[in-house]
Each structure stands twice: as C-alpha cells, then as structure tokens.
Amino acid sequence: MRDLPASIDDTVDLLNSARYVADRALATVVFLSLRMGRPLFLEGEAGVGKTEIAKVLADALGRRLIRLQCYEGLDVASAVYEWNYPAQMVEIRLAEASGDIDRERMTSDIFSERFLIKRPLLQALEAPDGLAPVLLIDELDRTDEAFEAFLLEVLSDFQVTVPELETIVAEHPPIVIITSNRTREVHDALKRRCLYHWVGYPDTARELAIVEARAPEAAGDLAQEVVAFVQALRGEDLFKRPGVAETLDWVSALHELDRVALDPATINDTLGVLLKYQDDIARMEGSEAQRLLSQIQAEIKAEANR
Template identity: 55%
Template structure:
C-alpha cells in the first residue's frame, strides 16, 4: 500500500481545494485524512452510511492527484481470480488452433506451444493487477464489508506486498504501490488486522451549509432557495427512524428531480411526487408522506 507521487498537495487545505476543483467538497476531517494517506503512504479506510460520498471521494482523489483510478467492487463470493487476473481461454484456444494450422502437418514443439499459450497478451488483468501495473494509481476497494473473510485476508496480503506472483509469468511488483481507499457501509465488522494497517475516518452526513454548497456545485441551475430547502428537509429525514435515511447522493437526486420539474422552491405536492428520488423503501415513503406538510413547511 503506497504513496501517489503525482501532484501531491502541500496541506489538507490544499487537498480540499484540489478536490473542490473536481466538484467534490470535502470537510476538514476528510481532507486531513486524505492528505495523511497521501503523505504517509497509508491506506485509508472510510466508513459511513451509504450515500455520504465515500466512493466519490476516491474518484475525486484520483483526479485531483493526476493518478489512474481503479475500482474493485466487493460482493459476497468474490475470489482471488475475479480480483487479480484470469486467462483469456477463448483467445488461447484460437492461438492453439492457429499454431496447429500453421504447422500444417509438421511436428509441433509442445513446450514452445504451451509457453505461447501463457503469454502476457492472453492475461486479463482484473482490478488488483491493474492497480499494480499502472502507476501512480488510486485503488478503490469498494464495500469491503460485503466480501468474505477469506477474501479480506487475501486482500491484506496482496496489498501489503504490492506484488503478485503469476506461476506462468513470474512476480509482478508495482513500481509505485497504489494508494488504497477502502470503503465500508458497516454491514459487518471488518477484521482488526485490516483496520490496523489503515488510517481510519468516519464519513458523516454533510452539515447544512456544506450540503447546500454540494447541491449548488452539482446542480448549477438550482436556486439557492431550493437547495436550502432540500438540504434542510433531507437533514430532518435523517433524524427520523427510517430504514434508509437519505445520504447526500439522494439529496442530489431529489434536487435534480425537482429541477427537472421546473421547481424553484419546495412545496408539498412536488415533494410528494418526487419522494422516490430520495427514499427507497415503501415504509420510509409512507412515514415521511404522513408528516410531509410539516417537513416542507419548516424553514431551513
């Protein structure tokens, strides 16, 4: 796990400015965590509720530092082959048939033919191998909490060495180890062994002023009044006992839906018609709709 060497910021504030130039508005805590990860060459472990901007932070970090962005999306059952590399069997078979045809009855050297089958051109690089081969790189290991314990241990070993060994080719070592950003929605606890090797930051929902700024950054056509109303309403929804409180991603979707309908401010009718952009469970929609007039009437 390593250090991106392109366009390193000189301070957390400088990183915040660089991120802002990409459209990502980080608070002081997140900008500091990102700066330390870059400076110390440590992986950064981000936890927080879904939709608070963890994935977007890694993407913005790559753009801000001029690094390549590689994403490994984790899920239950993910194994090493799906994360590291695989062989392109159809192309290997075509190569074998072409070699046999070219020989046209002549004796084929089996060892040479076999060696040709395992040439680098037939290797399909999955995210981890891509991250090792391309430098500098920001590697996002997204939703690591969804992967199995065995994969978590494998990931830890691979990233610690910044290298892999492919039996048919040999050892591939990263010229510059990727800066790794791991995210978790806390569907399960990630093992301490992985967390100990990372800098840790809990990503909060944005406070009101920053959420308004995010909405106006992402939706330039939105009125300040509507941005403030959406941010305030989303903040109040997060105080309710909802199955899935809205994150900033949902706030952006909701504001975008309202803008698409030509809204300049938030009224109960348009709010009711667009709740599906901000809430994703029927029970949550029903609960919010029951108190929608009060939710909308309350001023930011």
Template identity: 70%
Template sequence: MSPPVSAAALPTSVDAMLELLSSRGYLAERALATVTYLSLRMGRPLFLEGEAGVGKTEIAKVLSAALGRKLIRLQCYEGLDVASAVYEWNSAAQMIAIRLAEAGGDVDRDQLTSDIFADRYLIKRPLLQALEPDVAGAPVLLIDELDRADEAFEAYLLEILSDFQVTIPEFGTVKAPHPPIVIITSNRTREIHDALKRRCLYHWVDYPSAERELAIVKTRLPGISQRLSQQIVRFVQALRDQDFYKSPGVAETLDWATALTELDARSLNAEVVGDTLGALLKYQDDITRMQGDQLQKAIKDATSET
C-alpha cells in the first residue's frame, strides 16, 4: 500500500477522492466518492446506511490511513451511555485526593471541589477524545452501527454533531479546535431520527455490481485466478437474488474467496462449495436452503460461462 499522504492534503476533487480511496484498495462508486468528498469539504458528518458487510466501516479506516489521521472508533450497542462513550470521572482517584486533603487539615471545600474535577481526573472516552487537538490533524471519528444504540444516546449526539463540543457540568464545555471527520454507519435495524440525519450528508451503500465486485476481489486478492474470481462473483451475485435471512456482503465474498484460495480451489464444485458455505452464509437456515438441486444449479450457473 501507498504511504499516508500529508494530513493537510485533502482531496480537491471527486476524481482525487476516487484515486485516494482506490490507492488503499477501496473501489468506491462515484456517488459514494462524491458524498465523501463533499463531507470533507463542507465539514459535515457522513451518514452511511446499508446492509452489513458492504464497506461502510471500511471507508472510515481507509480515510484514516490515506489522510494520515488517527482513527477513533465508537462501537455502538444497546445500553451504551455517556460514561462509556464520552467521559467519566476517576472516582477512585478523586476519593484518594479528598482523603489526603482532609488528612492534611485546613480543607478549602471550594478549592477541593475545583481540584478533584480537574482534567487529570477525567477519563476520556472516544467522543471526547475526538474533540482533542492532534498534531496530525483532526481525527477520523467512526460511530459504528448507531442503530444498535438506544434513542436516548442518539439524542445526546446532537450537540456533538452540531457544534462539535461536549458540555461536562463539573468541568465546562470542551470544543474541538478543528472538527473531526465523522463517519456514522447504520445497518438499519431501526430508523435513525431525522434530527440527527439533518446534521449529516447521507448515502445508501448498496451491494456492488458484478463488475465492481470482481474488481474488488482482484484488488484484495491479487493472486486469485481470473476463472475462480469470476465464478465466485457470479455465485455470490446469484445468492443475493434469493430470499435469505442475511445475504452475503462484500466482506463475506472476500472471506469466501480467501478460504477457497487457501484450499487451492481452481473451480467451484459441489464439494468445495458445500464445505465452505459457512464463510459466505452465517445462518443455518440459509445454509440448509443452499443444498441439493438448488446448490447444483447455482454452481452450474456460476461456472457455465468460464
């Protein structure tokens, strides 16, 4: 891979954004490159929605590496709160400081209160870390799978995404000197409120076309044969037309292609496909459906043109 570019060298055009992403192996469609470019130029968060495994999270990693910026990731989950995502006070250290002050006598309560709520007792979580200055430039903040978090936490993000600041009652307001590059992803297990979406530029990341997926496989696995890569892409594209509980994303395509190359497969056949379906499909009901005649037909369709 190419070395990181200067932190100040943001792309100056959509074509430059496409080139920057492709230099790190991310083959984006022009629409995605355009909205990413605009997000950087306008200083607006980028909200990416789509099925799992289509490359939403990866774009934040690629931007971090290509721009030479720190990547700060907040993985969302049910029950995520301010203490885990933003900050909390080091209560044990504060208690020790209080007892030491009391043991020394002549305690000035106002001064003690000020001392124990100082920066050195503040435990900074990802959102607060993203607001701090960095010599390499403002970091890339990835808020991953926001749809998994509770609505209350989503509402808390509004101040951060509007003004890039956090208000800590005992400490004051922390404001970013330079706004971070914010990427928010959602697998759409629930709808995200309009109030948050209005603060972002939006893009739906869809499954790639067969041509683009083939190019992705060849880029990520340069040693794979043309014949096998074409068969893999045809097979996966056909699966996405089925009514599965979870269709395979690009991440699963790459996993499966890697598995097949590790097994020195030269072409798809019933035995090798049956043995490796767990790299492609992640639910037993889906794997069970891809058996017998249906599996044979999918393999035949994938291999008939090579």
C-alpha cells in the first residue's frame, strides 16, 4: 500500500514507478482527481494509454482494480447487481417442503444480502480492507444514455439504491477512472461530475521514453526508428492511426524477429501489427513505406550530425 501523492511531482514519480510516462498536464489532473475525490474522465483515441492509467494507479497504490467493461446493451443486472434467482427458488422450495411458509419472513429472507450478486459498481463501494479500490469504467461511449443516467447517482454520491434492501453508501469512495474513445458524445451531466482530460498521441520524445520504459530490450537505434516511423505514419491519411499500444506491439514483434533496424521488407511484412484496416495497409505498403522510411532515416541522420 502507498499513500496518495502529495504533489504533482509525486504523481509523476508514482506513475513512473509503474512505467507509465505521463506529461505534466495528465499528471496534474490525476493528482487533482486523487486529492479532490472526483472521478477522472479520460477521452482520446484508442491505444493512447487511457485504460492503463487505472491499472497503473491500482498497482502503484496497492489497491484493488475493479473493471467495468462497457458495451452496447449494458444494464443494471450486469453492471451493478442482480438477485441469485436459482438459489432463491431453492430456498423457497425448501421452506415449502418444511411447512415454513411465513410469506413476510420468507420475502425478507430471500431478498437479503446473501442472495445478492454484486457486480463491479456495487463491489467498488466496498472497502473491506479500509482501502478504496480503483474503479475503471472502460469505454463508456459504447453504452447508451439510459445507463449514463443511472451512473449519475453512483458518481455524485457514491451510492447505489437496491429497492429490496436499502441504499448502499461507500464508506471509502473509490478512485474512479472513466474512459471514452469518443465514438459518441457522453452527456454533459455526467462530465460535470468529473475532472476531464483529453489524452492525445505523445510527441516523439515522450513516445521514445514510453518504449524505453516498456520495452527496454528493444531500446537504442531500433526504438528510435520505430518511434520516428510511427510518428510520421500518424501524419498520413489513414482510417485508423496507430496508438502507443501498437507502437509497443511493433517494437516487441521486431525484437522477436531479431531485427536491429527497419528495412522496407520488414515493414511490409509487419504492417498488420501497426495498422488494423486493409485499406490502410494497402495504402502504406511498398513504395509509401519506403518513402516514409527514407524520410525518417534522413531526419535521424541530420539530427545526429547537429
């Protein structure tokens, strides 16, 4: 277990300790979220490290990570709680077989906590060890507005109402990280309850630092070429630009292939690690990949001669 950071610099150190290379703006909003007890809403393209923030905080702070993966059609039963109906039916049958059919007592018994199945949002309100968990609500934009509306109670007061029982309030409110890939706009009412930060693609220096932290076995000239190539690739007219996650995957793939430098054939053979749409791959393979490689190699050489 580790105490919450006392400053922005402490937050940077905390993230670095878990090999997350954050810029100061992101470290600032993470620090404020932790100190103010406010949910943190992170938007940005897929693969830029939004989800990783929650994992890193849980690991660095020694807290439980509770993840709610959002999807279309997500409802209360999957996200918050549901009753264990098979077990309730067994309890009813046993009561009937024994002749104990006091309906009021039976109703009270079968709708007790021992028959309650707790899903991620309800689990996040509990802190049996006295430490607030980290709650990750991942890809909220995949759900619908009805579920967003339900989240308002959870994020405003850190409580959930179970009609058959009571309103369950968190004694130690969780650290909440919400992510969105912005496939649709999330309602303002929910955003107002959060601190907001847009997570963009890193610049060359920070992406190189990320690669060196996460894939030290491929550091050096190869890492520099990979980062420069990906940075240039993001400037092309692509359907889906590669994120940092794809950069790390590519570095790992090249390391597995025992490559120490980029060449046109290797790029063409491994474009599927970086790009996930055939139109993008068809656009970039061959002469386009050669053009980008020549461009970045010339830039690296010029920088080295300065």
